[in-house]
Amino acid sequence: MAGSWESLQVNESKPPQSIIGLSLTSQQTIILQKQARVLLFPFVVKKNKQGQIMRPQNLSENNSNDKEMLKVKREYRELQTPRIKAVFPKEEYSLQKSALGSQTEPSVVMPRNTKNVLSLSNEIQSNQDGYGDENETADMDDSTELSAYEKKRLKNISENAEFFASLHLVETAARLREMITKRPSHGIKRKKPKKAEDEIVCRRSMRLLKVDPSGVPLPDPSPQPESVVDQYTRLPPGPLEMIPENQTGENEMFRGVLQMWMKISQPRNKSTKKLSNVKRYQASLTGMVISEDTVCKVTQSRICSMAIHPSETRTLVAAGDKLGQVGLWDLTQQPRENGIFTFILHSQIVSCLNFSPANPAHLLSLSYDGTLRCGDFTRAVFEEVYRNEERDFSYFDFLGDDASTLIVGHWDASVAIVDRRTPGTSYEQFFNSHMSSIRTLQVHPMNRCYFIAAGARDVHIYDLRYLKSKGMKPLISLTEHMKSLASAYFSPVTGNRVVTTCADDNLRVFDTSCMSSEIPLLTRVRHNNNTGRWLTRFRAVWDPKQEDCFIVGSMARPRSIDVFHESGELVHSFMDGECLASVCSISVMHPTQNILAGGNSSGRIHVFKV
Template identity: 65%
Template sequence: MKAFSSKAESLLLGPSLGAYTESIELGPRSTSASVALSVDVGSSEEDSAPDLDEFSGLSPYEKKRMKNIRENANFFASLQLAESAARLRGMIKKSEPPESKRKRPKKKENEIGCRRSMRLLKVDPLGVSLPASPTQPTLVEEENPLLPPGPLEMIPENQGDSSELFKASLKTWAEMSQTSNEKTKKELSSIKGYKANLRGMVISEATVRKVTSGAITSVALHPSEVRTLVAAGAKSGQVGLWDLTQQSEDGMYVFYPHSQPVSCLSFSPTNPAHLLSLSYDGTLRCGDFSSAVFEEVYRNETNSLSSFDFLDDASSLLVGHWDGHLSLVDRRTPGTSYEKFFNSSLEKIRTVHVHPLSRQYFITAGLRDVHVYDARCLKSKGSQPLISLTEHSKSIASAYFSPVTGNRVVTTCADCKLRVFDSSSISSQFPLLSTIRHNTFTGRWLTRFQAVWDPKQEDCFVVGSMAQPRRVEVFHETGKNVHSLWGECLVSVCSLSAVHPTRYILAGGNSSGRLHVFMHQETRVLE
């Protein structure tokens, strides 16, 4: 009986059951289909199934069930669900996006992009290609050619037919002599008189002059008490001399003894008629006013030079290299200077400064550290410092001993701090005396600040400032601000400063080639 029922059920269902199955997969059943499938099984007696002879052996319940199955199958067949499902599949397939990826158009060869300069494309306005221009030399060869070795004649670049006037100026400069520091030592006792003299220093239009064509990278003041002569080294390799005693344009002369920035300038302590200049191009020259020649003191074409200072009686020089090396140069040897090459423990050397009393000691400012060395203990490899100052967290611009006793050291760091150390005892570590908050972030286009001591009051130092209005700050070693030098004629940042050893004169250089000179008035205020 069960086998026969299963056979009959399969015969009745046929394709209509398949259509019903597809309708179930496509979506929910319709209301009419649900009603047809929910026929009450209890009413099977009144619904006898005629024409079901093939099911004569079934019970009334089975007959009623088979009748319902056949009616449902016929109903779903009348709905034509299979055809509707086929049409929906066709619609779905047609609406699907193509699986192939978007192809980028191929770039045509020699295609000229939009908004391109025809001059840069080497095309004239008519569209015809221009002939190829001759190859240009490299920028270093064109703008910074290495000057030939040997002496260079001292010929001013900015003076035309005034050779006689220049010769007269050279003669005057050669006859100027340096005075003793006895007067200076007496004035170191009172800070009150020092402040009063600073208040008398003024700047005017007559004491502001553009001396070089590029940024000033070094400044020096002649120690004469008769005339005011300022020297400025420039980024372009120029050296400018400005004699403020001559109240005219004729008092300023520009020379080209170097091909790269002049990072250090100094008048000789034994012969003020000699102006020594050091440059990145690896040369150290001496401008002799008596012979009108820039003599070549030292030359190193493999290493770039950063700073120098005098040893002993100025016949020997200590030269610092950017790569951390040191050279001892003896100027007394005929011909080329004798050199001893040493290796320091620093990766870079920015400044070199010799102790004013104990000349065998010198201090160097490096990338992060400040080291003190003994010149007698230098080695060709692995020279170790006597003392290391490691309190700095960023790049150091300079480190200098105080000029009279050497009992203090002032450093300028990129972490916006000026630090003063007690260097009275070389045999032990230098204790930190004071830390001064000072904005030293000059940026890319301005020369970095360097704090320098005032020889007239060696417990005070001067440094440029980023504050408005523009000024030059004077600080005491304790960190107190002593005075600010400013005026209507000072409208730019003076990154570097030089102080006269005996007179109240300060010269500041900016990054456009201008010198700003503060000078004391005729009446000096003394103790």
């Protein structure tokens, strides 16, 4: 045994000189496992007869009790192989590793969970109790000499043991075991109801809550005046007295307007209209201007239809709005407010207004609420011409010059022929079409048996002589439109042209001089028709004085009203930066005078005149 320590081989590297700090964090913790293995082989020295020393033999070869010797070797090896586990930061280990130089790297094991830390504390506690240190110290004392490495190693072992003892890991491990081994409950966990205080309450304005800033409830608003009509409540059937809503009591001014209206509304012979060249027509449009006196708010809401009285001595403009109100404006009255008179004739949108071609003292208005009324200014009354509460009306036109018969289009794509000459309720005759809806319709100015109807995406031309109650077969169909249509109108004199307004941002002009199965497309004008939901849709209409030119509103800036030739050429743009600052969706031109009126979505009318 004395000579065996000289051949002692330790398969581990020299530990670092000092350990700066230790950490129990699993992410930055390593375990240094050191093993010192001493292999001892007992042997016997014998001499032969000649006195020579023979080769040493292993006692295990001669000993019969081999199992006993192997057991002794195993126990002795275990005693001489203590496991010392140290915990220190990863950064310090890298420094220690570089200091070891060419020595063998230690065996490093990273703890994965809390159980590894607990096993570490138990082993250190067992070593502290004297298992590893006492045995190893006793063995070292038996040796003849103790190297500096072994002294430093024993010192590190004792320091580590004292440090881990100060951490009280045993008590901590016991508490962790109780927490880990605690069985989870298998009962159903129910969510606790949230308290009312914890719920998030959406903010609401005090106006909607009907309270003032101090929290006091506000009183109920005052009842609306009787003149304001609910949008979905139909007016009672029968005639309505012609009393302006914006005038109170006896109004002598309105009586004077009625007398003036009767004088200027005398029927006159229809003169033949001559078509002037484009340059002369363009020059006449250049002389038309707008001023503050020719701009005024006439209706309460958005304007959806307009008409100009054919008088050549006075300028009278009529407008129908979204709420069913009809406003009249006499531009000769000063100040402007004295020439405005409003009437509530319908409960929904007034989509069409026309003065009678036979008697200009009659103003006919059609609404979505299923009523068609005629304002007779000679008797100061609004008569009910046609009523059908089961259908919604969309548009109408006169079938004859005497205005005795009308053609009425419905939103359900049906058409009604109304005869005003029958006593009592007007006679009606229905025809159903294959269209999805009818938005506008117009009778041909020369051949009264033809009429054109604009539907959702198709334009159809029908012949009244071949209409059937079960279904109307169109004579000609125009199917070039890609999106929803807004209008389709014949040229005013000959009807040889048709202009359509479509939501695909195009204005199209067709040649209808020959009523054949195919109608050629003459011109496609690129035009921004995207008015949106808050503006009335554009409707390109012909100028009654110049049937090869049509008028349409514009979305461009500065705001304007454009006039195009049928070839697509821009003839003129009516604009004024101060007086025209909004989009005029609806435009109408005087039949004989250079007067243009445009209505916007706030009920304001802009008039350009010479």
